[in-house]
Amino acid sequence: MVSDSPTPTERDVVSELTETSEPTPSGGLNLHRHIRLKSDGGHLIVQLPPQSDSDAAGELTWLELWQQLKHRLQASDRSWQPNTRVRVMAGDRLLDSRQLQELDDALSEAQLKLDRIFTRRRQTAVAAATAGYSVEQPLPQDLLQQDDEPTATALAEPLYLQTTLRSGTEIRHPGNVVLVGDVNPGAEVIAEGDILIWGRLRGVAHAGAAGNRQALIMALQMEPTQIRIADSVARAPSDKPSQYYPEVAYVTPQGIRISRTTDFVRPTSTISKSN
Known part of the structure; x- marks a missing residue:
């Protein structure tokens, strides 16, 4: 099992890349609006924001998230090596085969290789496995x-x-x-x-x-x-x-x-x- 956030013993090997996220009015990070990138022991972690069951105010569309990912990949310091493997932490977000392919395309443009999808949604796991990606489903808490x-x-x-x-x-x-x-x-x-x-x-x-x-x-x-x-x-x-x-x-x-x-x-x- 892989946790979305590092444990205290992982802090020496997990270094979060510089983020240019817009703060919420209260000064915190709006998790419904931003993709997070982390470098983790030779892998790049792409953590997608959670998806609410209803249309939350300010929640981005998939197109906006995809464009944000492409911008983040192009604007980062590119500390990874070519063909670095990427683990996508999808959580409860529902992804279909088209969206998974678009993720793969955006990562390929940045010389990254989509390696594994972590998801708690059965539909996402089925879509990812059918498309040929490795899948891991963490046990619900x-x-x-x-x-x-x-x-x-x-x-x-x-x-x-x-x-x-x-x-x-x-x-x-x-x-x-x-x-x-x-x-x-x-x-x-x-x-x-x-x-x-x-x-x-x-x-x-x-x-x-x-x-x-x-x-x-x-x-x-x-x-x-x-x-x-x-x-x-x-x-x-x-x-x-x-x-x-x-x-x-x-x-x-x-x-x-x-x-x-x-x-x-x-x-x-x-x-x-x-x-």
Whole structure:
């Protein structure tokens, strides 16, 4: 998880670029009107202002925000190196595929590369993943409260995607992930819950990322580069089956096992692949 603001231990490595923001009448920064830029350990952070549910007085349109970003990038001291990777902190702001492309274009003009979208909006996450960007969804603050019972840990709502994840794309979500499409080699899906791939899993899948050893990884065709469930790690057997079936990966006391979904139980045996 990545916080929108640095912790005290991060202050030595996070230096905010000079801003030329107009103050509000009270002398503070109007967060509904300004994009913030930060340099963070080799990355550039672009923090978009929050978006209200209703038309707030003085809230900028998307065109105005986009023009502001282009102006800020052109007017800054350009302390970054060419091809510096950019992380966009979208928060609750709703972005569609066109707006994401416009963000990418503006950053490309400044010799920057859009690397990852952090968002709490499912629609934005779906649009970004479909467009081929890496996505991370922080867990909403109200779900971070720990219950007295360890089994009562709350997960975010499932994330449903209909796309093929290309090499270099990473999806992170604090719940279950359901993907209709393939996960190509070099792509990663990381979830705190289960992962269901309605297609071919040929990249990396990490279920139960927060430590849930009961999490599952399911795919119509299981050919992963690596699979992880909680702290257990495994690779698919090197021998290729003559015919593929929907399969499920799960943790046993001896490690991770892969079985046909029709035969799925939780036996205590070493990792293998059923025929």
